[in-house]
Amino acid sequence: MAIDSxxxxLAFVHVVREGSFTRAAAVVGVSPSALSHAISGLEKRLGVLLLTRTTRSVSPTEAGDRLFRSVAPRFEDIDSELAAVKEMRDKPAGTIRITSAEHAANSVLWPKLSRMAHEHPDIKIEVSVDYALSDIVAQRFDAGVRLGDQVAKDMIAVRIGPDLRIAVVGSPSYFAKRAKPKVPRDLLEHDCINLRLPTHGGLLPWDFAKDGQEMKFHVAGQWVFNSSSPIVRASLAGYGLGFVPEDLVLEHIAAKRLVRVLNDWCAPYPGYHLYYPNRRQSSRALAVIVDALRHRA
Known part of the structure; x- marks a missing residue:
């Protein structure tokens, strides 16, 4: 195939990925009309329509979708190998993009990578806070962070943090009006502050375990958030019980701003792992980040 093809x-891949000739043209560095002309020429040579164009959107046809899914990963592999070759210099360099939930970004990524960044100024780090369990290959992330039991089997996984525990907490003012729950089922009689999961759109169930007995409850209350930090704030304000990672509230518990309940029902669960596909193994910059994040007991 000629280099023009x-x-x-590649121009076609950018258009499908961006969903717009204008945005793709900005990425490629040509005019939208030149990009449209190039893809029209490709369609003419192939003898098949690749894109459905309207005044508002651009979307791949069945043939276009097949071509995109086939060639896009190959161009990504080429980009990865070029980046790896470029890194074969005196110092690791390049941009590493990581997707992570807010808690992992604050409790693990920032404290560890901020120290590493001083030693490797040529490594640029982009952290995208996201609860949606993104497909790191499709969205072109170099790595992602998930709990240990959520990592896909075809990924390389590196433990970056200890096991975690949940804390159920409420303010003294809340418990001045309500009896403390003694068993998880008592939560059904309490105001609970919920976390909505963007992965499925539903509310996070509250899980408990003790002496081999496991319980899961869908609780109710006035407030729902999509991250843990505002849940802590609402708990401090007396709006109900929060169900959050314990490191977010240990200081408040010690200062008696919050009261912990059902502690013996909150069992440890697998901590955070960094995961990435096999094809990113050759990146020296990623290797530096993996080593900086690796959990050392």
């Missing part, structure tokens, strides 16, 4: 296929 490779360029046209």
């Amino acid at each position: 490779f360029n046209d296929v």
